[in-house]
Amino acid sequence: MKFSKKLEQMEHSPIRKFYKYAAEAERKGKKIFYLNIGQPDIKTPKVYFDAIKHFNEEVLAYMPSQGIPELIEAMRKYYEQHKIYYDSEDIIITQGGSEALTFTMLCITNDGDEIIVPEPFYTNYNIFIKGTGAKIVPLTTKAEDGFHFAKREDIESKITKRTRAILLTNPGNPTGTVLSKNEMRMIADIAKEHDLFIISDEVYREFVYDGSPMTSFGQLPDVKDRVILIDSISKRFSACGARIGAVITRNKELQNHLMKLCQGRLASPTLDQVGAVALYNLPSDYFDDVIKEYQKRRDVVYDYLSKIEGVVCQKPSGAFYLTAKLPVNDAEEFLIFMLTAFEDHGETVMFAPVEGFYETEGLGRDEIRIAYVLNTKDLTRAMELLKFGLEKYLTLTTV
Amino acid sequence: MKFSKKLEQMEHSPIRKFYKYAAEAERKGKKIFYLNIGQPDIKTPKVYFDAIKHFNEEVLAYMPSQGIPELIEAMRKYYEQHKIYYDSEDIIITQGGSEALTFTMLCITNDGDEIIVPEPFYTNYNIFIKGTGAKIVPLTTKAEDGFHFAKREDIESKITKRTRAILLTNPGNPTGTVLSKNEMRMIADIAKEHDLFIISDEVYREFVYDGSPMTSFGQLPDVKDRVILIDSISKRFSACGARIGAVITRNKELQNHLMKLCQGRLASPTLDQVGAVALYNLPSDYFDDVIKEYQKRRDVVYDYLSKIEGVVCQKPSGAFYLTAKLPVNDAEEFLIFMLTAFEDHGETVMFAPVEGFYETEGLGRDEIRIAYVLNTKDLTRAMELLKFGLEKYLTLTTV
Numbered sequence: 001m002k003f004s005k006k007l008e009q010m011e012h013s014p015i016r017k018f019y020k021y022a023a024e025a026e027r028k029g030k031k032i033f034y035l036n037i038g039q040p041d042i043k044t045p046k047v048y049f050d051a052i053k054h055f056n057e058e059v060l061a062y063m064p065s066q067g068i069p070e071l072i073e074a075m076r077k078y079y080e081q082h083k084i085y086y087d088s089e090d091i092i093i094t095q096g097g098s099e100a101l102t103f104t105m106l107c108i109t110n111d112g113d114e115i116i117v118p119e120p121f122y123t124n125y126n127i128f129i130k131g132t133g134a135k136i137v138p139l140t141t142k143a144e145d146g147f148h149f150a151k152r153e154d155i156e157s158k159i160t161k162r163t164r165a166i167l168l169t170n171p172g173n174p175t176g177t178v179l180s181k182n183e184m185r186m187i188a189d190i191a192k193e194h195d196l197f198i199i200s201d202e203v204y205r206e207f208v209y210d211g212s213p214m215t216s217f218g219q220l221p222d223v224k225d226r227v228i229l230i231d232s233i234s235k236r237f238s239a240c241g242a243r244i245g246a247v248i249t250r251n252k253e254l255q256n257h258l259m260k261l262c263q264g265r266l267a268s269p270t271l272d273q274v275g276a277v278a279l280y281n282l283p284s285d286y287f288d289d290v291i292k293e294y295q296k297r298r299d300v301v302y303d304y305l306s307k308i309e310g311v312v313c314q315k316p317s318g319a320f321y322l323t324a325k326l327p328v329n330d331a332e333e334f335l336i337f338m339l340t341a342f343e344d345h346g347e348t349v350m351f352a353p354v355e356g357f358y359e360t361e362g363l364g365r366d367e368i369r370i371a372y373v374l375n376t377k378d379l380t381r382a383m384e385l386l387k388f389g390l391e392k393y394l395t396l397t398t399v
Numbered sequence: 400m401k402f403s404k405k406l407e408q409m410e411h412s413p414i415r416k417f418y419k420y421a422a423e424a425e426r427k428g429k430k431i432f433y434l435n436i437g438q439p440d441i442k443t444p445k446v447y448f449d450a451i452k453h454f455n456e457e458v459l460a461y462m463p464s465q466g467i468p469e470l471i472e473a474m475r476k477y478y479e480q481h482k483i484y485y486d487s488e489d490i491i492i493t494q495g496g497s498e499a500l501t502f503t504m505l506c507i508t509n510d511g512d513e514i515i516v517p518e519p520f521y522t523n524y525n526i527f528i529k530g531t532g533a534k535i536v537p538l539t540t541k542a543e544d545g546f547h548f549a550k551r552e553d554i555e556s557k558i559t560k561r562t563r564a565i566l567l568t569n570p571g572n573p574t575g576t577v578l579s580k581n582e583m584r585m586i587a588d589i590a591k592e593h594d595l596f597i598i599s600d601e602v603y604r605e606f607v608y609d610g611s612p613m614t615s616f617g618q619l620p621d622v623k624d625r626v627i628l629i630d631s632i633s634k635r636f637s638a639c640g641a642r643i644g645a646v647i648t649r650n651k652e653l654q655n656h657l658m659k660l661c662q663g664r665l666a667s668p669t670l671d672q673v674g675a676v677a678l679y680n681l682p683s684d685y686f687d688d689v690i691k692e693y694q695k696r697r698d699v700v701y702d703y704l705s706k707i708e709g710v711v712c713q714k715p716s717g718a719f720y721l722t723a724k725l726p727v728n729d730a731e732e733f734l735i736f737m738l739t740a741f742e743d744h745g746e747t748v749m750f751a752p753v754e755g756f757y758e759t760e761g762l763g764r765d766e767i768r769i770a771y772v773l774n775t776k777d778l779t780r781a782m783e784l785l786k787f788g789l790e791k792y793l794t795l796t797t798v
Binding site: 001002003004005006007008010011012013016037039040041042043044048049052053055058059060061062063065095096098099102106107108109110111124126127128131132133164195196197225226234238239240241242243251253254257259260261263264265266267268269270271272 | 443458
């Protein structure tokens with residue numbers, strides 16, 4: 001039997017390929033501090049579970065393909081509170097941010113069309129973009145520059161006749177980089193000039209630190225037809241298992257195409273939508289403590305890492321990730337060492353090698369992503385383990 | 400901005416386009432018996448809601464991309480009870496049968512590849528197949544033949560170098576037609592001879608009437624590498640809002656490609672999976688009453704319809720649909736008449752015109768699909784309304 005060339009050329013998610021080593025280490029009784037995936041430890045607000053417990057229909061029926069009106073309205077109000085103004089027909093509920101991105105790609109690209117993506121980028125963009133037939137054109141960024149990418153000449157040099165959109169994560173994953181208002185303005189200008197969509201994946205929107213204001217591409221009125229916001233409740237409310245996301249656009253033609261795909265898959269999960277309504281109706285000060293907690297964690301990780309000799313990183317301004325350059329040749333090899341050959345009092349740490357987050361061959365081999373999704377005590381210990389492990393690894397490899 | 404040609408050429412789901420007329424009729428106080436979509440009225444078993452109420456993790460986390468092991472095991476046992484033997488690695492949980500079909504298409508087709516589909520077919524196959532870049536090659540069936548399609552020469556005449564699979568719904572939607580063992584054997588032989596996949600959408604597997612045995616393409620050992628079962632809990636347990644389906648295959652290469660897409664979208668909904676475990680663990684006699692009820696309903700609909708002059712239909716053997724040919728030129732026009740111009744004591748009936756279920760232009764214009772998803776009393780009244788409406792419509796149009 002024959003298979004799709006797209007899928008044959010596609011690799012498995014690089015975040016997940018080290019699990020066999022972790023499983024083996026656990027089997028041997030090693031304790032692992034997991035900093036490799038963006039699964040927060042923050043409790044899912046109880047209102048979510050309560051709302052679902054109070055669901056009392058006898059038939060669990062299909063909901064409207066666009067999403068239940070209560071959730072759309074709750075999201076509309078949430079955006080309004082953040083000075084992001086949308087109408088209810090602009091908000092389409094999806095099965096996670098993943099479906100939002102897949103549907104967007106199916107709607108705006110033909111086979112071989114190009115999407116400009118700053119690298120390193122969230123690795124699953126590979127699946128959404130290449131799996132539906134388009135190409136990723138990477139815009140390389142560097143640890144030394146804090147992974148900023150908004151230089152007009154760099155972006156413009158990547159634009160061809162096949163370019164359909166710039167896809168960015170803001171705040172960034174795996175970098176934690178937050179765009180300034182000036183950078184956003186410039187990207188919007190480029191999009192207008194070259195007739196491109198801006199796909200702004202803002203699933204970490206709330207997580208901006210040091211009192212920086214939260215900004216969104218949804219706030220720029222002159223590109224309202226070009227901006228496609230990708231959203232999700234997974235990180236915002238620590239509800240990853242709910243699979244509720246959204247694609248938000250004022251572009252009527254895009255809405256029309258998106259709705260065809262939504263009607264095809266009938267509906268998003270009913271109970272998760274009911275729970276999500278309760279989450280969006282939480283008072284907005286819910287985020288205050290969460291943001292404080294993540295900022296503390298970021299500080300723990302950054303302060304520790306920046307004192308380790310040979311490590312290069314800038315203090316990230318948002319999300320809950322930090323990408324750092326280590327004084328190693330191959331972070332994947334170093335990770336396997338940490339899982340198989342290293343321990344300190346029976347403990348070790350797992351992180352994500354960043355090579356798989358780059359499109360350009362050979363880049364990021366010495367970089368790792370740390371997801372600060374544990375409490376500060378555990379994070380401190382995890383950083384200590386990283387330091388000890390690195391020292392030991394360097395002794396062994398420089399012999 | 401530019402859009403995907405695939406999406407530009409795609410139409411909206413034809414089942415849904417008559418809602419505006421229905422909404423307007425309801426606004427005017429008309430009562431509508433809805434027989435147009437496959438949303439059963441059967442109560443979702445209470446165990447589903449109970450299992451979810453007892454979920455007591457504090458963080459609603461991502462589950463494994465393949466699905467939670469408890470659900471995979473519960474499904475494996477369910478298949479085993481039906482003499483369909485799979486290993487747990489063969490079962491991949493998806494976000495509804497829709498995702499199962501979309502992922503299958505992404506894995507096995509390149510742009511322009513062909514899928515043979517007996518018509519009339521479930522209209523959303525258009526979205527899954529054309530939305531991902533492949534083509535539908537229809538195999539036309541007729542009301543007069545009970546919509547049977549398994550004739551070797553007909554199927555073989557559709558096979559080209561680009562054919563990748565035969566996709567069929569068994570029991571059928573919108574036809575209710577069930578394949579005989581001989582027909583399945585012959586389709587399996589063709590698939591072997593021409594190196595094709597058989598994608599067998601068996602979401603109505605239980606709903607087979609008159610004591611006929613339930614059969615599955617998963618029971619044919621010599622095509623085990625070519626069979627892709629599509630499954631879902633939506634109809635089986637009247638849990639449409641749960642968005643839990645599965646793609647089941649023994650083909651290792653296909654499993655590998657499917658898992659890339661599954662890892663890309665991270666996971667299926669956690670709570671719905673927890674509820675689904677409880678559903679699959681129901682005693683198998685749960686289905687006895689449900690099947691009896693649907694058989695009674697089928698008989699009510701069929702007996703009534705077959706007595707209306709000019710209506711052509713065969714008694715369907717499965718699913719909960721019946722497709723009938725009416726003595727009208729345009730069933731869409733007749734439906735609009737039923738919603739806008741007809742009523743009997745303030746009541747009318749809604750059904751699905753079948754034209755949109757055909758790929759071949761112009762076919763099915765005089766056919767309607769009835770989903771017998773109401774109790775027998777309501778169904779009897781609905782059939783009466785159909786008869787009255789048809790009589791009135793024919794008087795008006797033959798003047």
